[in-house]
Amino acid sequence: MKWSEIMIHTANEAVDPISNILYEAGAGGIVIEDSNELLKEHEDKFGEIYELDPDDFPEEGVIIKAYLPVNSFLGETVEEIKQSITNLTTFDIDIGPNKVTISEVHEEEWATAWKKYYNPVKISEKFTIVPTWENYHPVSSDELIIELDPGMAFGTGTHPTTVMCIQALERTVKPGDKVIDVGTGSGVLSIAAALLGAKEVTAFDLDEVAVHSARLNVKLNKVQDRVRVSQNDLLRGVDGQADVVVSNILAEIIVKITEDAANVVKPGGFFITSGIIKQKKELVKDALMTAQFTIEETLVMEDWVAFIAKRR
Template sequence: MKWAEISIQTTHEAAETVANIFHELGSSGVVIEDPELVNSYLTSGVWDYSDIEQESNTEIVTVKAYLPVDDQLDEKLRNFEEEFQQISSRGMDKGIGDMRCREVQEEDWASSWKEFFHPIKVGQYIVIKPSWEEYKAASDDLVIELDPGMAFGTGTHQTTAMCCRALEEVVKPGCLVFDVGTGSGILSIAAAKLGAASVQAVDLDSVAVRVAAENVAINQVEHVVKVAQGDLLTGVTGKADIVIANIIADVVIKLIVDIPARLKENGIFIASGIISERLSDVAAVMLEHNLLVDKVIEEGGWVAVIARKGGC
C-alpha cells in the first residue's frame, strides 16, 4: 500500500494543534519529531546504541502524518494548508511552516526505524520488546513483544510509558478495561498481562486494528483482548472499571463528555498524550463532568492524568 508522508516544520507551541489537524483529516498516524525529546533519550541511556547526533537547534519541531495515496489526498492537503494558516489567528506561533510530501511504501516505512527500537523497561514490571530482538527477562518482568508496523506506537514515547505505569497502579485482577485509540495495542496487552479479565481495544484506523490484533496474538492474550474498529467510545459496549486514552488533548477533551456514562462507580479514566500546557484545560473539563483528578504524572513536557468518577 502507498502512503503519503506529509512533514511540516513548526514550533513546540503549535505541534499538538498541527497533530490534531492531521488527526481530523483521518491520518493513520502522527509522528512528532521533537529534538528536545531525542536529546533526552541520547543522554538518558534508553538506547543502547545510536549514531544519531544531538540536535543543537531544539526550537523546530517536525510533525509527520501518513495519509493513504488515493483520490481524496489532494483535497486533504488543501484543507491542511488552510487550517495550518489559521493557527496564527489562535494566538500561536506556527513556525516556519516548511511542508514536504513524499510517497512511501508501507513495508519500507515499517522497517526503516527498527534500528532505533530496542527493549525498554517502561514501568516497574512492563518491558516493551521488539519482536526481532532478544531479551533476558527477570522473574517479575511482564514482557510485551511488539511489532508496531504502521500503527505508530513502540512504547518508547513518554505518553505511552506513563500510561503503562498508571496501569500498573490501577489494574486489579478481574477488571474490565476500554483502550480507546489503541494504536499498536500496547496498553491493551499491558492491561491483560497485569490481570484484567476483559479488554476492549478500539481504533478508528483499520491498519491499527489489524496490527493491534496481530500483537495481541503474538502476546497470547486473545482470550482477554478483543480489538475492533470504532470511533472512540462508539466502538465499545457496557461499562468499564478503567478507560484509557492516549491520544491528544483536544480529542481527550471531546471524549471526557461521554466518559462518566461509560465508567462504573469509582471507575478510573487515564488520559495521556497531553502536553503540559494543556493540563489545565483537560482538568477543567474533567471537573465539569464529575471526574476527580487523583494523580498527574509528568515527564518530558507531557502529562498523564489519572481521574476517578465521582459521586452524583
C-alpha cells in the same frame, strides 16, 4: 515499488496528530526525528542502544518522515495531508514551522531506516517494550514484555503519553478488572492491561487500519483471549460499565468524552487520560472534575501530562 518521502518540520505538540494524519493517508512507515532526543541522558542497562548522530536530527523541533507509494494520486494525497495539518491550528495545536518537502526513495531505504532508533526500552517498573526482531532476555522474574513491530503498528509504545498511560495502568488495574481502551492505535495499552491481569479488555478505534494493527499486536502478545478490538467512534453507543477506561488522545477530544466516560466508569473506578500537552492541562482537569471525577494523581513527562481520575 517506488516510494515518495514526505518530510514535515513541525513542533513536538503536533507529532501524534500528524502521525495519525499520515497513517490515514496510507503511509507505509514513519520515522520521527526529535531534537529533544539529543539533550536526554540515556541509560543502556536495559539493553537500549543510544548512539545518536546530531546530523540525523533538526536543530529544533521535530522532523516527521513518512513514506507514500508513488502513484497517480500522490499529488492529491500530499495536498490533503498539508491541509489536514494546517487544520490542526483550529484545535489550538502548535504545528511549528510546518515546512513540507517531498523526495523519492527506494523501498529498502525506508523499510529499515527506523530500526536504528528502536531498541528494547524499559518504560515502567514492570514493562519493557521489545521490537519483534530483538532477542531480549528479561532482567527480572516479574518483568512484563510487550512485543511490537512498528512496521505494522501506530507507534513504538515509548512516547511519553503512552509511557504515562502504562504507568497509570500499573497503579489502577487489578486482576479480574474490565478495561476499555479508547483510541487504541497500536493496541499497546490494551495489551498492557491484559498482562496486568484484566479479564476483559475492549479496545476501540475509529480507524480501520488501527483496528487491524491492534489485532495483529494483540495476537503477537498472545492476549487475544482477553482483548477484543473493534471499530467504534470513541465511547459512542457503549453499554455496560468498566473498572478502568484509558484514553491516549488529543486533549480536545478527551474534554468531549468526559461525560460519556462518567457513565461508563463504575463508581470508584478510574479514567486514565493522556495525550495532553501542558498548555491544555487545566482544560482537561476542569472537564474531568465537572464530570464527577476526582483527580487522584497527575503524571508529567517532558511537555506532556496524564491524569488518573477516580469516579465519584
